[in-house]
Amino acid sequence: MGYGTLPDEPEFGAGSDAPAPVAPLSDRAAKVVRTATSGIADNPHVEYLLRLADDRLILGQRLSEWCGHAPILEEDIALANIALDLIGEASLLLAHAGELEGHGRTNDQLAYFRDETAFRNVQLVELPNGDFAETIARVFFFSALQVPLLEQLERSTDATLAGIAAKARKEATYHLRHAGDWMLKLGDGTDESHARLQRAVEHLWPYVHELTWGDAVDDALAASGVAADVRLLAGAWRSSVERVAQAATIALPADGWKATGGRIGRHTEHLGHVLAELQSLTRAHPGATW
C-alpha cells in the first residue's frame, strides 16, 4: 500500500531541499506586529476603565449563573444582588470608557461586540463558578481588593470615575462582608465545608496575584492622578485576606505558579465560552434595538 504518486517536489519553498533564494525581509516580516494582546495601550485611561469594567461584567455574569440554583433561597437573593451591583458598575464604567475613547461606542457595544482578546478582566473572574465554596472565595478575594482600590478611586481626578467609585465602594463593602461571613461559616462549619473551602482557596490562589498586577497603564494613570497604583495595594489586600483566613482556619497556600495575561487580553479558554453565551443573541441581530 502506498500513498499514490507523490507530486513533483518544488524547486524551492516548502518541502524543497534546495536552498531558497534570499530576498530582503519586507517591512512586516520580522517585527512584533501590534495586536489586541500586545500589551500596548493607545489610551491608558480607556484601557484602565475597561479593566475595571470587564472584571465586574464577567464576575457578574458568572454569579448570575447561580440564579435559581443556590443552596438556599437567601443566597439566590444575595448572589443575584451582588451580580446586579457588579453589572451595574460595569455598565457605568463601559459607558464612560466609550465616551473617553471617542469612537461612538456605547456600553452595550463594548460589552457585546468585543472579542475575547479585547477583554481586560483578570482571569480569576472568568473561571467557572465551581461549588459554593469556590464562588464565595472568589467574591471574597475580589472584593478584598475592591474596597481599598475604590477608596482611592473616589479621589480620582476623573470626576466621573470618582462618582462611580463612591457608589461601588459601598457595594463592594457589602460584598466583602457577605463573602467574608461565608468564609467564616464554611471554614468553621463542618469538616466537609472546611475541606471544600480549603480546596477552593488552593484552586483560586494562582489567580489572585493578577488582581494586583500592574503595568505602564497603571504608571500613566498614577502619574495623572486618575487611579491609584494597584501594585501598592498588594499589602493591604494580603492582610485583609489573612485576617479572614485565620479566623476561618484556612491555610493560605504558598505562592507557586501565577496566572497572568488577562489585563492585556490573554485569557484562559473559559472566557470565550462566557462571551459566547453573553453575546450570542445580540450578535445574532446586529443593529437591533432591545
Add this chain to the structure above:
Amino acid sequence: MTMTPTVQSTPEDATKLAAFEARIAAGEHIEPKDWMPERYRRQLIRMMSQHAHSECVGMLPEGNWITRAPSLRRKMTLLAKVQDEAGHGHYIYCATETLGVSRDELLDELHAGKAKYSSIFNYPTLTWADIGVIGWFVDGAAIVNQTVLAKASYGPYARAMIRICKEENFHKRQGYEICAVMSQGTDAQKAMLQDAVNRWWWPSLMMFGPPDSASSNSDELLRWKVKRYTNDELRQRFVNLTVPQAQAINVALPDPDLAYDPTSGSWRFGAIDWNEFWAVVKGHGPLNRERVAARKAAHDDGAWVRAAAEAHAAKRAARSTAAA
C-alpha cells in the same frame, strides 16, 4: 407536612366558627394566633405554599435568559426581577410558617413532586421574546389574582400580597415594554414576539385555574374570603385588560373566536384546552420533571452549605456560652 388532624366538631367549635365567620363578614383580618377552622388553615397553607413554590420555580424559566439578555439594561432588569421573585418566595414561605408549617417541610413536598406550583412554569422559554411575554402575560395574570388576594382575610397573606403586587406591576410594565420595543423592531424580532405570544397565551389563561363548573372548593373559599372572585371572573378580567394591550403593539392573540361583546362589555374568547391544563397539572407538561429536578438538585447540592451554617451557628453559641 405537619397539620393538625381535623377534630370532631363540638358546640364550642360551632360558637368559634360563628364568631370567625362574623369577623370575616365584617372585613376583619384573621391573624396567626386567632382561632381558625382547620379547613381554612389547610386551604391557606395550600394556596400560600403553592404561591411560594411558584415564585421559586419561576426563577428557572427566566433565569434561563439572564446570561443571554441582549443589553446590559435588560440583563440588569431581568436579574432584579428574578431576585424579586426569590424575595417573594422567601416572604411567602415566612408568611406560611405563621400557619404552623416549616419551610423545610414545604420544600420537601416540592422536591418529592407532591406540591403544586403554577403550571405556567412548566413551559420552556425558547427566545428572548418569551421574557417579555412572561412579564406581560404571566405577571399580568399574577397581578389580577394577587390584587384580589391582597384583600384576602388572612392578615399575613394579604399584607404580603400588597407588597408583592407593587413589584409585580413593575415587572409587568418591564415585560410589556420589552414586547413593545420588539414590536417596532426588525422582522426577526417581530416574528420572535408573535411566536412567543402564540405559545404563552393559552397557558396564561389556564393560570386562573379550572373553570368554575369544575372547581371543587370555590364556595367555601369565597365565603371565608380566602378568594374573592371565581376563577372565571378573574380570567375574564385578565382577557379584558390584555386584548387592548395586544392591539396597541400590533400583535395577534392566537384565538379566532376572540370577539367583543357589547352587552357585557367583555371580550369573549374561545375554548380553553382543559385536557392540556390537567395534563400539565398532573405532571405531564413539557418541563415538569426538569423544573422539580433543578430545584431539588440545588437543594441537595446545597445541603453541605446549610449544614455548615448550622454547625457554625451552634459552635458560636457554644463559644459565647463558654465565654460568659
